[in-house]
Amino acid sequence: MTAMLELNGVSRRFEKKLDGVERLARRLGADLRETCVNAVDTASFTVARGEVVGLVGESGCGKSTLGRMVAGLLPVSDGEIRFEGIDITDARSARAREKRLRIQMIFQDPMSSLNPRMKVADIIGEAAVYHGLTNRQSVADYVDQLLEKVGLDRAFAQRYPHQMSGGQRQRIGIARALAVKPEFLICDESIAALDVSIQAQVINLFQDLRRDLDLTYLFISHDLGVVEHIADRVVVMYLGRIVEVAPTEALFDGPRHPYTQALLDQVPRLGAGRQVFRTVKGEIPSPLNPPPGCHFHPRCPMAGPRCRRDVPRRITEGDHSTACHLHDGGTE
């Protein structure tokens, strides 16, 4: 199976340069440095056609930044992103731009990603007309078809976003993404803001669309239950680095990285009865000043001297890869 999407050592740094006053203060001896955050640090993984890859991690781990780079909403600092073999890291060529259109994104908060002054018909139809998938005469029918696809009545076309509920707005966001006939959807916490019963409806919709339209997903979420349900493979991130990649069942049955183990251990679950909540000690460190070596070592129960010193490599066994010294010669 060849990869549909391929990330090779993709990094994204956010730098804050010193302004004039700060430069002056530094010259006078103040302890000021340019600050740099490695939001995503040499991330590599692939997504095969038709696959659903879940990207999980806690806030600040870089999962949304990674999704935005794949969608082309943020420039890449280092590394390359290939889509169907074409380099789309820098979308200047016509071919790369054409590929980019095949990738669409669905956001967390539909209220802030839909223009409040536009009618649903225009929100959904605008891009399709611009890219020549339909024309001004037939756009109304085109929008009706899309509304039907996402399970909404065609009467919604004449409404504004504020006249709808959260679940309905999210369906509009999905319809808009589908309007340009994408093959690859990035869902960035797309169901996190919805109520449980509405969440289930949208998850089912994603599953139906995947089957009917032959879609591939990069599904970004902090909710491990949802990812376990929908994903074929899971990528786990911690403080900008990928720590584990594995097929969903293998990951949930036998997580190898201590961080993944801790994360899975702490998810409240139904059917487990009264739980005694156990905890990983400490907080997520600031990405401005991450710990050296393995980023997880200050919170890791298994950490040894090597973890404080060396950045672990990602070791692949079969289809399960882990970036931990425990699986690469020990922590001494």
Added chain:
Amino acid sequence: MSVLDVRDLQTHFFTDAGVVKAVDGVSFSLDAGEVLGLVGESGSGKSVTGFSILRLVDAPGRVVGGQINFKGQDLATLSNREMRSLRGNRIAMIFQDPMMTLNPVLRIETQMVEAVRAHHRVSHAAAKDRAIRVLARVGIPSPADRLAAYPHQFSGGMRQRVAIAIALLNGPDLIVADEPTTALDVTIQSQILAEVQELARETGTALIWITHDLAVVAGLADKVSVMYAGRIVESGPTDDVLTAPGHPYTEGLLGSIPGHGRRGERLTQIPGMAPNMARLPVGCAFAPRCHRVDETCRAKAPAITDIGPKRGLRCFHPIVETEGAA
């Protein structure tokens, strides 16, 4: 004796669009050291129930009926002054956003000392001492130093711990917690749940945990009440309700939660969406979304009936266990 006994609580909002019965006849009781999970989706009235207990409902909302018996006193009849001496003292509240509790321009020390001295005649030093002990209790490292910090100098998880510490300051008999871990990461959430669990056990504080997350309730609460459209539709011991739900709504909620060994299968979704609270249907509020509905349900609203020890249910056609997992 129960710490809190709420009987037929009614909180209505008088809006231009009509009277919204946000809480419509809610009853429950709570013993010392007990944890009640109050579960529901947005707009179900679970937060308004919590606010009503502390008498924090603002206009156009008003508690229009029912009793809130807290250790033998009916809170609904107390004067504002009497109520204020209970709030933050015997009854505390933890909000979803800790910045609802914390003043951004005051040091933590000022806020905590103030909260102690508002209710007890103690010296500043004694109040500070208590603040340090409580901060240490909720897992804040070097609490004596952190007292000098401002709220913005804490991370989200730490801020919520401070808010919880303030709730604990005066050793309350009851804490109402409104979605306190919803905005937090999984590892931080489980740290806070662990603290809270221990607290309820050790200090005998009764806890109302308001949440939409049934999985959290499963791990934390002794008993659970499920709310829909302002009413409790099902209540009982947590394990019983979650393993053998009697109300179709509870069943639907449980089926909606992904990730317990049903990978890739379709989730059993509840069709439709939450009703407009200003225009509820005549009969059972859940009828338009229910798969067991018939004419009776559309004609009149079911009353709550006891279906077993400590289990109540508001449904004409409850799911009976002998049906299996229908």
